[in-house]
Amino acid sequence: MSQNTAPRTQSTGDSWTSGGTLFAGVLMVVIGIVDILQGIVAIAEDEVFTRVGDYVFKFDLTAWGWIHLCLGVIVALAGFGILKGTAWGRIAGIALASLNIIAQFLYLPYQPWWALFSMAVSVFVIWALATHETYGKDTV
Template structure:
C-alpha cells in the first residue's frame, strides 16, 4: 500500500497527521535565513562602525540613533542570530524559541532602521515574519542536518 506525502503511515491512528512538509522545510529554510541574515547584519554593523558616511538617513526620524550605536546593535545582533540559526539547523529546541524571539527583535530593529536603508529594512522585516511563522508552525524536534 502506498501513501501520499504528508499523509500518516498506514499504522498511524485514524486522524493522525504527519508534520507539514511546508512547515518542516520552512524551519530548515528559516535556520538558513537566520544564519545568512546574521552575517548580513554583522556586515551592516561593521560598515556603520567603520564609516559613518555610508548610511545617510532619509528625512527626519523620531527614533534617530547615532550610527555608531546602530553599528554595535547590528554587530551584536548578527553574531547572536548566526548562533541561533545554527542551533535551529541542528534541531535544538532552544534554537527554535530563541529564533522566534530574535526574529521578532530583528523585525522591530529593522523597522527602526528604515530611514537608513528602506528597501533592505523592508526585506529583512518580511524575512523575519516568515521565520517567525516557520518556527511557530513546525512541531518536529528532529535535527535538520
C-alpha cells in the same frame, strides 16, 4: 500483540513545515551574517549611510553599527541552532526574529528597502518556526 509494521509516512503539511523550518534556519544564518557586515560598515565609516528624511527614532550610526553587530552574531548562532534541530534554537529564533523586526523598523531611515525586506523575512521565519512542532516527529 502485533506491532504496526506499516512504513512511516510524512504528510504534505509536515514536509512543508519541515522544509520551512530548514529554510528559516538558513535565512537566520544569512540575515545574521548580513547584519554583522552591516554593523562593521556602520562602525568603521559613519558616512557610508545617509539618513532618509527626518525620523522620530534617532540614533548615532555607530550605535546602530554595534546594535547590528551584536544582534547579527546572536541571530546567526540561533540559525545554527535551528539547523541542528534544537528546541532552544527555535525558541531563540522566534524571539530574535521578533526583535529583528523591531530593530529594522527603527533602522528604516538608513536602509529603507533592506529594512523592509529583512522585516518580511523575519515574519516568514516566525511563521515557519511557530508552525513546526518538532524534528523527527513520528506520524502514524
